[in-house]
Amino acid sequence: MPLALLFAAMVVYASLYPFEGWRWPGVAPLDFLTAPLSRYWSGFDVLANLVGYIPLGFLLALGLWRSGWGRWAWVVAAAGPATLSLAMELFQNFLPSRVPSNLDWMLNAAGAGLGAGVAWGLARLGVLRRWTQFRSDWFNPHAHGGLVLVALWPFSLLYPASVPFGLGQVWERLEALLVEAFSGTPFLQWVPVHGDGSGALGPLAQALCVALGLLAPLLTGYADVRTVPRRLAFLVLLLSVGLGATGLSSALTYGPEHAWAWVNASALLGLGLAAVAGLAALWLPSRVCHVGLILALAVSLSLLNRVPSIAYLDQSLEAWEQGRFIRFHGLSQWLGWLWPFAALVFGVRAAIRAPALR
Known part of the structure; x- marks a missing residue:
């Protein structure tokens, strides 16, 4: 329901x-x-x-x-x-x-x-x-919200991101709205803005964001999947769906011939780190999975929202956001922006409510 x-x-x-x-x-x-x-x-x-x-x-x-x-x-x-x-x-x-x-x-x-x-x-x-x-x-009997989040995750990947699987990069847009809202008021100086030292993420930082972006839905699912063999099957399925959704997003944004242009050394390293971490987490209790989800989202959101967007990505997003049917009237961008924050709230509530390690 x-x-x-x-x-x-x-x-x-x-x-x-x-x-x-x-x-x-x-x-x-x-x-x-x-x-x-x-x-x-x-x-x-x-x-x-x-x-x-x-x-x-x-x-x-x-x-x-x-x-x-x-x-x-x-x-x-x-x-x-x-x-x-x-x-x-x-x-x-x-x-x-x-x-x-x-x-x-x-x-x-x-x-x-x-x-x-x-x-x-x-x-x-x-x-x-x-x-x-x-x-x-x-799945565990209490599995409801986590399954909904996992089901929505592939659709959130359809909105282009500057880092593969790097959802929730919203600060630049929010900053522009705040500056516009408080322009000409004393509150403008309270708005935190990017300093001169903010720049693009390095290769290792990008790999870390890729890995954390995959670990977030993975740990969300692990918390609801019952056994280790089934968690392993879920790991393979989630990585496959994530690769397909990101390839489709790239094809829709830059053209079919560029569907896999995002696959570089940093992306491959991040995929490898996510796979290794996913294998290591197969035996974790549900509450530990929720705590790991919170940490993964906190670090990835912090990294992604400290860097500016990429110029050519902004140009592609303008074309994307003007396409009525590809973006489903702007819905895909809201999923891409808000999915990690919804998952963060879910993870905190689940970790608090869990009576014991299970």
């Missing part, structure tokens, strides 16, 4: 972005339902609106089914997202940059119904029960 609610929030964000210029449309908000179908659509538009709601219907059906809703789970999982889509199209009347569409709503509703139908079919085949058994065999 947490993943379903999170995906619903992502849908709301993407549907109403950029949340600017609200005004009264001058027509009845529901007129779009009876309007003729738009002639201006592409195959990508149809696919995006259909596929975009399939995960929501599927995740909602799965969460409701596990909560004991029975047959009503499939009905609510299909009707709920369709109602949400109708509300989003309704609100788009009030945004000058968005256009409500009855075709979009029908495709969204069909996608949600398809997702709920897939979940229903898997339940009828017994797949969901086997997944429940698999989950209980692989």
Whole structure:
């Protein structure tokens, strides 16, 4: 259910972005339902609106089914997202940059119904029960927030970073906002700014950031995975997914021919250090994994936010941030910025709440 609610929030964000210029449309908000179908659509538009709601219907059906809703789970999982889509199209009347569409709503509703139908079919085949058994065999009973963070981590890697796997480099943007906000006030001198000595990270520091960037999700998962052999399988899977997501991000940013341009001596050293540290941590208790997560994030965020961004990366980010569908209306950049901070908060809470080493 947490993943379903999170995906619903992502849908709301993407549907109403950029949340600017609200005004009264001058027509009845529901007129779009009876309007003729738009002639201006592409195959990508149809696919995006259909596929975009399939995960929501599927995740909602799965969460409701596990909560004991029975047959009503499939009905609510299909009707709920369709109602949400109708509300989003309704609100788009009030945004000058968005256009409500009855075709979009029908495709969204069909996608949600398809997702709920897939979940229903898997339940009828017994797949969901086997997944429940698999989950209980692989993960601790309290595994919820950590699994959500691990599931979101590959998507956060799609936003380009100056250091591979170096998420959370936000200080320069935050600094610019603070300087603008306090300009002309006595509080401006309180804003910490980069000094003349701040520069690019050296090769070893970059390797350390790569290793720590991989250790953070790895330790998050270790805290929930039950046995050493399963942790080893998780290590291999996470490294593989991380490499694929970073390669895809590089291909989307600089072009397919540059998908692996980020692989250099520092990146390879960092990958090796992460693999060795991951092997050494296979036997760590859950609380120690959470403490290690906190330390890894604290050091990596400190290093990454002390250096300025790279000029050519800034130019690429401008193109990235102007692409509506690649960046999912800015959502990928928020994941890239905020994932490590969310993981840090989760790690602190988990370490405090743990009654004993386990």
